[in-house]
Amino acid sequence: MSERSRIQHCPACGSHVQYRIPPDDNRERAVCPACSRIHYENPLNVVGTLPTWNDQVLLCLRNIEPRRGFWTLPAGFMELGETTSQGALRETAEEAGAHIELGPLFSVMNVRQVGQVHLYYLAQLQDTTFDPGPETIEARLFSEADIPWDQIAFRTVRETLKRYFEDRKHGQFGLHTADIE
Template sequence: MNFCSNCGARVEYKVPPGDTLPRYVCPACGTIHYQNPKLVVGCIPEWEDRVLLCRRAIEPRYGYWTLPAGFMENGETTFEAALRETMEEARARVELGPLYTVYNLPHVNQVYMMFRARLLDLDFRPGEESLEVKLFGEPEVPWNELAFRTIHATLRNYFADRGRGEFPLHVGTIEPPAKN
């Protein structure tokens, strides 16, 4: 950040009085610009023994498969965001179940929250952000073509938990990929 979105003056990066972390501070109008992690919210749409995946029509990871999810909007609840993203990406109607995963990605300032969900019918199709949508059983999941490490971890846990008949809440941190 170079300029204050409130008055246009050049900002300084410093610890403001009464704070403990550096922030962008405007010396002209005194505005403190807080930057916080983004919430990515979605679901695992289930139909019998299969899950609905979307092939991405946008970057990042164009052409790779993912669960329907996206950035939460202001004024939304996490439930509303998951329902909206599922409709936008897969044109699918779901009944949301319990929260299933919470993954922290501090290296990109994101938190992923995924809910289990039951597809209400098989009337789904690609939305504007998807090239195709398809139901997959565990053996058919395109594991090497999944868009994000969070989705890979969510699906691995989901299929393992389904095999045990228990679905505990999974909370963890996804580290950045190792650099070669």
């Protein structure tokens, strides 16, 4: 994790933290010298779906940074108080305005460099009416041959799509994991 994203001040008392290995731990943590609280920095979960309609997949053209103007699957950061599947449903509704039936978890991509884990569920579109929210310029269906591969926003999306089309050729969908470096 980069130095600028590290905790600087204790969220409990506001004192400047020190990074050290606390007793009974094996990693450097943000420790408050004033109130002795230990603050843990953990990966963020990105949750989303791979919505399909017949032989097409739904992609969203991003209206926000990073990667504004590039295509992605509907996904975003999981919120506190929701499950991964609830977050995936919410993000699909917010970004694409799509009505889906959620399927099984399809891919888990570890993006260690930015401290994230991306989880994508298979999803079946219930109709082809989309109402994208403000984070999306356009939501559109693509056949495999028409996917703008050079305009895909994130490697996790590209890898998930590649695995989906490969599984579809074999007529069986598995759970895929990868470490994105």
